[in-house]
Amino acid sequence: MSDTLPLSILNNRRMDRWLAFRPDRTVRLAVGKVEIGQGVLIALSQIAAEELDVAIDRIDILSGDTAAAPDEGSTSSSQSIEMSGRSVRLVSAELRARILGRLAQRLNCAPEDLSVEDGVFLQGGAPTGHDYWNFAGAEDFAAEITGTAPPKPPGAYTVVGQPVPRRDLAAKVTGAAFIHDMVRPDLLHARILRQPSRGAKLESLNEAAIRRVAGRDIRIVRVGDFIAFVGSDETAVQRAADAAPAHAVWSGVRVLTAAQQEAAWFRDRPSDDRFIGDPGPPLETGTIVSATYSRPYVAHAALAPSCALAEYRNDHLSVWSHTQGVYPLRNSLAAILGLEREQVTVRHAQGAGCYGHNGADDAALDAAIIAMQIPGSCIRVQWRREEEFGFEPVGTAHMTRLRAALDESGRPLDWTAEVWAGSHVQRPVFGGTMLAHEALPPPPPPPRANDPTEANGGGGTRNAVPLYDFAAKRVIHHLALETPVRTSSLRGLGALPNVFALECFMDELAERAGVDPVAYRLSLLSDPRARRLIETVSDRCAWASREAVGSGRGLGLAWSRYKNKAAYACVAVELEVDRDIMLRRIWCAADAGLVINPDGARNQLEGGIIHAASMTLKEQVTLDGEGIASLDWDHYPILRFSEVPEIDTVIIPNPDQPTLGMGECTFGPTAAAIGNALYHALGVRIRDMPLTRERIAAALV
Known part of the structure; x- marks a missing residue:
């Protein structure tokens, strides 16, 4: 069984790394994943409470402590619930089964005759006089985890799948949690x-x-x-x-130029070239259509340095x-x-x-x-604010060129995505360097360009392979060997620019074919979960009654499955264009399989939408001769609270499917939906982010 265990368990096999029963009748749950605003700790507590059959209030969770918590690597890539959640479920189920097995031997009964209510053991519904706190022994925690105890079926859940308030919010509101x-x-x-x-x-x-x-x-x-x-x-x-x-x-001191801030700068730079997908050259028959899209360098722009x-x-x-x-x-x-x-x-x-x-x-x-x-x-x-903007690793500029060979009906026979970008991941564990290390004697060698493997979702290639039913599809990735500024992980890695390109290009192809964009997508898509999302969102946003192109009011739609293996999301955006783009309403539908905490999941979906809207409309790191020039909120504007529209979010119930990471699934679809809505409003296509007033004015000339 060990070859199918999550990596978190394989690296932390002893039960006592995860769980303990304390004298005050609480349960200590230790995890390596950390809270960065996504609500993961309450969701992991729900999973443990569910499998152990204890009240959620008894779970006291410890996270991110090298002295007392398991090593689960980094909290990234929307894997906390997929990996850590699965680990907590297996560990909790096994501890419950192990203790009940020993109790059954003591009472000379079958384990199936025993049940648990808030940590108290019952036999045939009657108290046994035992509970976790007086019956669990050292031997229960010393053995290695096998992962052989079956967790509860979803139909038996009473805590998982329910909205449970986060415990960290009160302290954060009062300024005592940071x-x-x-x-x-x-x-x-x-x-x-x-x-x-x-x-x-x-x-x-x-x-x-x-x-x-x-x-x-x-x-x-x-x-x-x-x-x-x-x-x-x-x-x-x-x-x-x-x-x-x-x-x-x-x-x-290195001198930079303004040209280096644009993704197009990578085209003529040395690169590590990689190829994935169908072998052979792109098809040269049929109608050949191509377009290029880009995103600039972007900052994390955390509210506090x-x-x-x-x-x-x-x-x-x-x-x-x-x-x-x-x-x-x-x-x-x-x-x-x-x-x-x-x-x-x-x-x-x-x-x-x-x-x-x-x-x-x-x-x-x-x-x-x-x-x-x-x-x-x-x-x-x-750090000071200007230090945060000027010296943190930023998300790399990224350019995607799409090329399709179309049949007589305007449907792609062959699809090629060509990507130019710097490293999307330069964490020290992957060969990146830390800022102060570069100043210490002797300084480390320059970091080597690096990106996640396709098995880990890719970096520059993340979501570059379309999930549509094209006969042939391939990706050519040009990983730049050097970037003018430090780059590393930022939400979604290459997913946002690639989905922006892919889903905007699909709208362009639909227009060429004279077909409605939703109908065009559905004609090329067999995945039933994706189809259901598109149909759900198009119904909710009244897609069939949208206005004609060029009216000044636009409605656009896009979808993706994050990393092509995590959660599905479809987003529709309604906007108006006057001097600026004004978001009016956003609709979202997502499918993440079994959802642990619906409130937390909805917050993640909507947070991703707001973040992506800000990046699509406003955000760009700018450079001058001395380095990063966008050192304050005036020079690096983000979406204001007053600019956030109403968001209508629905989560498709799918509890019998495995839980899928959803922290980043709305990111790419939101950007593309805005791009498509802007075209619908103006009748001109803007392919380079951010979609600023200046770019709109230039496109309309």
Whole structure:
């Protein structure tokens, strides 16, 4: 059975890594996945409560702690419920079965004669005098997990599938739940003077001038080209950091050009070329149609900048971080700082929420380096807003060129997607480098361009292979060997630009064929789950009665299955165009199989829609000679609360199907639906994001 176990269990085989019954009659559930705003912890608690037959209030969940929680890698790629949820289900079911089996032997009855009500064991409906807390023994937790105990059938669920309130929201509303609010003994604040670019060398630093600006006593820590300002007065170190760039002289600073901020720049750059799909060259017969779409570099744009705490005491480094992966961060910190892994503990503390690899890990290394230089104190590093925008890893620019050979009825016989992009994943565990590491002596070698394998959903190729019934389809991926700025994971990786291209191109092909876009899609799609979603959304948005093209009001639709194997989503967008695009209403239908917490799932779907709308309409990282120029909210605008339209969301019930990750499934369809709605409103197609006023004006000339 072990070859079919989730990776989370294969890496953490002992039961005591996951569950424990505490004297206060609670259940400690430990998981490696962390809360980054997606509501995963309450969903995992529901799964454990369901399989153990205890009240949800008894579950006390611990997440993301290298000293006490299992190693489940990073919280990413919409895999928390698929992988960790399945693991918690199997572990909980096995512990329940193991304990009931021993009790049945004690009572000389069959295990089927026993039942559990809120942790209390009954025989034939009568109390046995035993419960989890007085009957579970050390042997129940010492053995390895086999995964052979069958979980409950969905028809028996009473907790899973029900809306359960999240426990973390009250503290977040009152401002007591975030890493930014943490206070530790012997606390010192720190800010960093950044290298302007990789390889830059600090030639001189006017420390006296910086101290004068600080106005209070500060300590200046230097390790190679890593510079930090540390003190008990946060305002003083902030003033020092603000002033420092004007008093620093660097050599070897890389100069960038504005042309490098566009995805088209990759076309003539060295690349690692990969080919997936049907062999052979693209078909040259029939009508050949092609179009190119792009997305620029984009930022995570978290509402609060990155923050971390670290302290080095008694030869042990403790770090608190809003990282997505406490174990990968621990391993990286140990390797960079020359420590054994056992000398480092990383604990997750919630941040402002982030889908992807932002500055959290980098801030943790900042704090750890300083803590090693000032042992016995707790070092708190908080990035400044301009530092977050200027130095976090960003989502890579991405360009997709689609080419189709059409038959006489305008249906594709052959489909080719050609993708140009930088690395969509450069986490340290995949060979990326952490920011401060580049400033330490000796600096690491430049990271090698890397992307996830197709088995893991791909990066630049994510959702590039269409699920339509085309006779032949292929993807040519040009992975750029170098990017002008650091790039790494951002929600959906290549799914958003690829689905934007694919689903907008499908609308263009439907128009060429003189066929309604919904009917065109359905004629090329046999997957019944996808068809049901498209039909559901088109009915809900009154697709059949939409206005003519060019009226100024548009209605567009798009769908995808995230990674071609996770949750399905279809989105329709109604908008108006005057000077700007105004979103009026959005409809969404999703199929994620068995849904654990419907409220949490709906929040994820709608959050993805809002995030994607912001990226499609507004967001672009801009560059100048010194690096990233979009360093504040004026230069990196995002969707405002006042611009969020009404969203009508329906989740298709499918409890007998496996749970599918849904945190990113609405991302691509929303972008494409907006693109299609904009065409329907104006009668002109804009293929490059963001869909700004300037691009609209240029298209209308």
